[in-house]
Amino acid sequence: MGRQRQMILNFFMNSTGFHETAWRLPSAEPEGVTQLSLYKKMTLIAEQAKFHTVFLADAYELGEKVKHQALSRLEPYTLLSALAAVTERIGLVATVSTSYTEPYHTARLFASLDHLSGGRAGWNIVTTGIGNTHLNFGRERNYEHAERYQRAMEFVQLAGKLWDSWEDEALLFDKARGLYADDERIHAVRHKSRSFSVEGPLNLPRPPQGYPVLAQAGSSEDGKELAAQIGELIYTAQQTMKDAKAFYADVKSRAERYGRNPEHIKIVPGFSVIVGATESEAREKEAELRESIIPELGLHRLSKRLKVDLFSYPLDGPVPELPDPSTINENRSRFELMKTMIESEKLTIRQLIERVSGGNGHRTFAGTAVQVADELEEWFTGEACDGFVIRPQALPAGIDDFARLVVPELQRRGLFHTEYAGATLRENLGLPRPANQYAARRGEERGVQPV
């Protein structure tokens, strides 16, 4: 028998948990939201449990409703760089938007993080169409959906050229001959496309992993196309196993159509979990979170997201009819998912708030380690995913619970590794190291056939 396929686990980290009012729990540490020590503690727990990655979301505006939420946060590159210095094996994935950053800066910051961490960086590529971000960048409006994705595609291709602008053996350090770098192995990129023109080369050698691992999270049509072309680690929100299987098959077959090995694209849906030592403890924790909810906060957020003023409807009445998804510019796939969930489950507004406060559209689940492991096993072995993004509803307690209770159960079943397979994140995820486009070209010019 060949080696059993094992799941990928990603720890989605924020300050107080993904339930939006979890900071009110006694176990929360809201005073620590800007302290490295809180994130270091959680990351070390995840690393000890052999999580493949710690993953940070990001936004380029503060957002609204700060009064009731622990929204202040550290910037992902800097937080992950600090964590790189105090961890050794866990992958470090930062979300960075292609809409409001420059490719040269972004390629450079990721190359730097990859060098600092010895090849453990990942980039969650997002586009920004949400809220008032444009007002922080002197623009009249956010980019439209199609333009955002066009820009994202160009951006990533350009970043690849910049990472390749130094071949792997470009640094020589030859003291005797006085040769620090080999100028034949450093290349200008001379990129020109609709959105960008960049001369290069990058001012940093090629990242240890060649490229950081490219993660991607859009589940819209454009998002799936981008994922199929360039994504290696795909985050997604899936409510049911049936939908998850369809998404999995769809994205893998699209990747094949682009000539990619479907094994080199890993699909990891989000699970918003609550784990208890017993089932009743799990239910208690769930109830505690439900009680922390501030309905006004949910009404505000959902009204914006669903484009309907929910304040004018009764809290215990049905969710009113929603607009057609094609009219939505911001995070269209999540809108569609929520619309389906509301309609199929006939949710009241209060039920919707409860559901969304903890899961934000992701599958939510409360149970014992065995129950959680059963659910994860079913999805994983049923070809609904290659692993999961674990979004603890309450932090720091939730990662400790998961690491202490669920991880050993998964390991006992042979579903999760007990040691990191390699040194770099790519090695641990079973992803190939990208070939260098300039080295290959130089080889061809010399009549060397690529193997």
Add this chain to the structure above:
Amino acid sequence: MSGGRKLKLGLFLQGAGHHIHGWRYKDAQSGSENFELIKRLAQTAERAKLDMVFLADGLTTSPDHAASVVTRFEPITLVAALAAVTSRIGLAVTASTTYYEPFNLARLLASVDQLSNGRAAWNVVTTSSLEAAENFSRQKEEHPEHSERYERAAEFVEVVKGLWDSWEPNPYKIDKATGEYIDKRKLHELNHVGKFFSVKGPLSVTQSPQGHPVVIQAGSSEPGQELAARIGELVFTAQQSFEDARAFYAGLKGRLPKYGRLPDHVHILPGLFPVIGATEKEAKEKYEELQSFIDDSRAYDALEERFQYDLREYSLDEPVPDIPESSGRKSRPQLLLKLARDKGLTLRQLYREVAGARGHRIVVGTPLQLADHIQKWFDGYAADGFNLMPPYVPGGFDDFVQGVIPELQNRGLFRTEYEGSTLRENLGLPRPINRHTRVSAR
């Protein structure tokens, strides 16, 4: 010692050393992307009680660049990593106002300041290299000229400081019972609309214990000095002679009153390139060995890089000719031309001088001679301290720490323990008052 004025010392970190060929020295390690080496240097600097480590930056490279700058970590990520493995030393990064968005940079710097519990500093620069334009979707011709760069820099800093003030100190209520996380009255939008930027805010990062990162300015041109007088808290400069340094020092401090600032709240730190030996003879031999690595075939390229002017029509053994001013760098070419005139240098000699320390003062000698030099400049009000530029690492810096630091401490010139926990406290700089706190207190 008089009035408690203490020397400030920074370590200007370059993984391949500051001498153009310092990495070739027998004991030198190299690798500007070698984190273990840089971590070791920062920790050594912290044990020696230095005020800060300082990182330069550039937005271009080419295979022709010197080893020390051909490749480097991105400085903000690097100091964020250093924040996790140090606890007292300041972390200063250079970041350009020419090709960043103020919102993104304000956030990165505020985050480093939080991660380090108030040890961040920002060296505000404009990008002089024309080639940088081409890395940011512009043509060389679109690279903004000197005065526009400084105008943009001034507005950029205004926006960044405004964003840093988004949150007043102690904005948290964290009332678990009522569900109030912050006191909304302490959170402010910026709503900046100016010539170059419009930025709404607020920033998503709260203030660190030092309020704002310390602001460093390094341009010594006329608009550079004016900007330094207005916003600089540390001023990094290249000065060759005691007399010139004194004049610069007096000139800059003299500009402060019109901005309502006190002389003690701006520290002037010239660069210092130390070559240290147990004896003077040993130090000189070390310097000669370093200089022997220099390959004159790069002379024209290197001089062109400095002056942004092609000198190929002149022989390297001719005296340095008149060179017209460019719209790129201003003050450094002037300094180098003056150096050449004062010492009667040929182009080759000037190149070899530049290859050593890029125009910064080179001091070759014993630890005592180094301490004498430092004391003379410090006591004579030519400097408040120095940014140290070891020719190679780690040995070139270890020599300084082992030999010169104890001597400076014995003379009562340099601290034996950190005074405070933030960089501002150690530098004796005031914590900026949040603009909104000021308004509500009125």
